[in-house]
Amino acid sequence: MIFDIIYKVILETSNMINKTPHIPVLFNEVMDSFIGMSDGYFVDCTMGYAGHSMGILDRFTNIKHIGIDRDTEALEFSKNKLIDFESRITFHHGTFSSVLPTLRDKNIVGVLADFGVSSLQLDKKSRGFSFTSETLDMRMDNSSELSAFEVVNEYSSEKLEYIFENYGEITQAKELAQAIINARIGSKITSAKELSDIIVKTLPKFGKIHPATLAFQAIRIEVNNELGEIEKLLDELEISHNNREIVSLITFHSLEDRLVKNRFQKWSKNCICDIRAMRCTCGNNHAIGKIITKKPITASQEELKVNPRSRSAKLRTFKFINKMEKK
Numbered sequence: 001m002i003f004d005i006i007y008k009v010i011l012e013t014s015n016m017i018n019k020t021p022h023i024p025v026l027f028n029e030v031m032d033s034f035i036g037m038s039d040g041y042f043v044d045c046t047m048g049y050a051g052h053s054m055g056i057l058d059r060f061t062n063i064k065h066i067g068i069d070r071d072t073e074a075l076e077f078s079k080n081k082l083i084d085f086e087s088r089i090t091f092h093h094g095t096f097s098s099v100l101p102t103l104r105d106k107n108i109v110g111v112l113a114d115f116g117v118s119s120l121q122l123d124k125k126s127r128g129f130s131f132t133s134e135t136l137d138m139r140m141d142n143s144s145e146l147s148a149f150e151v152v153n154e155y156s157s158e159k160l161e162y163i164f165e166n167y168g169e170i171t172q173a174k175e176l177a178q179a180i181i182n183a184r185i186g187s188k189i190t191s192a193k194e195l196s197d198i199i200v201k202t203l204p205k206f207g208k209i210h211p212a213t214l215a216f217q218a219i220r221i222e223v224n225n226e227l228g229e230i231e232k233l234l235d236e237l238e239i240s241h242n243n244r245e246i247v248s249l250i251t252f253h254s255l256e257d258r259l260v261k262n263r264f265q266k267w268s269k270n271c272i273c274d275i276r277a278m279r280c281t282c283g284n285n286h287a288i289g290k291i292i293t294k295k296p297i298t299a300s301q302e303e304l305k306v307n308p309r310s311r312s313a314k315l316r317t318f319k320f321i322n323k324m325e326k327k
């Protein structure tokens, strides 16, 4: 209770001082997940507006920090915000899948990724993520080639259907793909607003959720290769983790969470024998670490009141094992 009150005060004050365009989710829980981390590098793969990074720099004073974001606007904001910690930070512009392999020689002791988009990306009309945007963009990195415009105006009906079905889990994926194909005959679809109207006319409304939510999510995932990025991050951690490295990952929907959950389970398994095997012949010592969060951590009632966007956040933490300790 007392921590919730302190958190709320910190949030309100920091928002007033820094005009933070994004409130970090599960802030206390993320900080707690790294307790015990010392002497090495901490990598914030999705630095955004440095809410989590600031907390880490503040609490873990003997840690060096590496901040990554593919969005230059976010990175510039964070550079200013963290000016007092300048001597302990390096910033990298790019995707975490491309930057992480370049850090293999560093003694990394903590990795955080808070997937998805920031509130600023969602809210700023010119970024083209919101239902009322006049543009059709949705790129987290505005120097990357593929935008929502190409996806919506150039993808085949089959490709659109695949995206809606697999990245949006939309049951009427075929109908929606066809509605978009029909709408773009004659003139291109040029704004997110226009796209949203097409979706609203095609899909039924369920409860309070905007009918275009899942279709927008699907297009955004495609534009930014969001699931591919998570897979590559997990692959990289699997190959190059340090002993004792703590990894905390925050997901926002089931497609993301499934990837993290399954990989953590794989890493924590001692036995890798075929499930049909009658008895274990693999040595039963293949786990490379342990799952710290048996169940994902979600936002408290207090946090939900302050930041409704935290409602779908799930935090999972994994700790790699020191091979010497394992013996």
Ligand SMILES: C[S@@+](CC[C@H](N)C(=O)[O-])C[C@H]1O[C@@H](n2cnc3c(N)ncnc32)[C@H](O)[C@@H]1O
Pocket: 022, 023, 024, 025, 045, 046, 047, 048, 049, 050, 051, 052, 053, 068, 069, 070, 071, 074, 094, 095, 096, 097, 114, 115, 116, 117, 118, 119, 140, 229
């Ligand atoms: C939810 S926000 C992170 C907010 C941050 N934790 C904070 O406290 O301000 C996600 C950020 O990650 C960035 N991002 C998403 N996917 C990325 C990727 N594959 N590589 C690098 N940055 C990414 C986005 O541009 C966005 O700024």
